Amino acid sequence: MNIALYLPNAERMEWWVRHLGTLLPEHTVLAHTAVTTPSDVDIAVVWRPPGGWLASLPNLKLTISIGAGIDHVAEDPQYPSHIPVLKTVGPDMVQRMREYVVLHVLRLHRLLPLLQAYQSQAIWKQPITPIAQQRQVGIMGMGGMGKVAARSLAELGFEVRCWSRSQKDIEGVKSYAGDEQLQNFLSDTEILVCLLPLTETTKGILNSTLFSSLPEGACLINAARGQHLMEQDLLDALADGQISQATLDVFTTEPLPQDHAFWLHPQVLVTPHVASLIDPVSGGKIIAENIKRYARGEKLEGMTDVNKGY
Ligand code: NDP
Numbered sequence: 001m002n003i004a005l006y007l008p009n010a011e012r013m014e015w016w017v018r019h020l021g022t023l024l025p026e027h028t029v030l031a032h033t034a035v036t037t038p039s040d041v042d043i044a045v046v047w048r049p050p051g052g053w054l055a056s057l058p059n060l061k062l063t064i065s066i067g068a069g070i071d072h073v074a075e076d077p078q079y080p081s082h083i084p085v086l087k088t089v090g091p092d093m094v095q096r097m098r099e100y101v102v103l104h105v106l107r108l109h110r111l112l113p114l115l116q117a118y119q120s121q122a123i124w125k126q127p128i129t130p131i132a133q134q135r136q137v138g139i140m141g142m143g144g145m146g147k148v149a150a151r152s153l154a155e156l157g158f159e160v161r162c163w164s165r166s167q168k169d170i171e172g173v174k175s176y177a178g179d180e181q182l183q184n185f186l187s188d189t190e191i192l193v194c195l196l197p198l199t200e201t202t203k204g205i206l207n208s209t210l211f212s213s214l215p216e217g218a219c220l221i222n223a224a225r226g227q228h229l230m231e232q233d234l235l236d237a238l239a240d241g242q243i244s245q246a247t248l249d250v251f252t253t254e255p256l257p258q259d260h261a262f263w264l265h266p267q268v269l270v271t272p273h274v275a276s277l278i279d280p281v282s283g284g285k286i287i288a289e290n291i292k293r294y295a296r297g298e299k300l301e302g303m304t305d306v307n308k309g310y
Helices: 010-023 091-109 112-120 144-156 179-187 208-213 231-239 280-296
Strands: 002-006 028-031 043-046 062-065 136-140 159-164 173-177 191-194 218-222 243-248 268-270
Touching: 002 010, 010 028, 010 280, 043 280, 062 280, 091 112, 091 144, 091 191, 091 218, 091 243, 136 144, 144 159, 144 173, 159 179, 173 179, 179 208, 208 231, 231 243
Parallel strands: 002 028, 002 043, 043 062, 136 159, 136 191, 159 173, 191 218, 218 243, 243 268
Antiparallel strands: none
């Protein structure tokens, strides 16, 4: 089979071509720039391909996303939606997201931004924080990432609630589902974590209407996609106190432009899309294994529904 790779970064793409080529000696692995006959390509392995590129491969049978999200494929209006799309999520990625969410929920819960502000002025003050059992944490999105984060927070004692399309049954986690239960989910959520996929229905969901449904002074953690957040709405909510702190890993424009208000904002912590990066070595093995399964006609890991967008 012929496998074509697209990554926006040429150096990384060359690395992936070599890595997958070593793991799949029985197949031909090519960078998209080396594809001379598009009709020969059977499988595309991609991260943020340009719109229309996948549609230009007339015999494409399978698309594999190098990462957990498939929004970069699903948002292409020319994508032939009958061609299956796999996401790539290794156990290392799930663990990294669990660590990221626990770290930042604890940071906000234990008022570290306030303590750091005190330190910068040599102020000795000892605020007493509520314990985890008195803190309501809400997670939007209960997929592979959301579930492990919710379980870990519940084990720490937090009052955890989740919101997804369908009801979930996770020990220690209260489930809310669908648009009709969103208000109830938000109304007591003091620390809101977004782990939703980016789809037509979730784009811009973190907006002023949603912020106004949270208790005053709530905190936001967005580790999903930048386009979930209406950035100006967050700046306004931070200014008027509706949101007290935000931890942002993802942004509408990445890298975050140097003059962006988030960089130096005293109530915002910026992390450069590192919540759960794919380890290319183990991620490559998962992708290669899926390609071998496909060649043998076996069940594939990480199947998504491209029409739903996740
Ligand atoms: P999954 O596809 O496994 O799960 C998605 C969850 O979101 C499901 O629980 C689904 O509900 C819920 N959902 C989808 N649409 C809606 C909606 N309209 N309303 C309510 N709930 C909805 O996703 P993962 O857990 O694997 O990943 C989540 C996202 O995290 C990825 O799409 C990616 O964007 C982001 N991510 C970010 C990384 C980073 O480094 N910052 C790294 C990896 C991922 P249901 O279960 O009912 O279908």
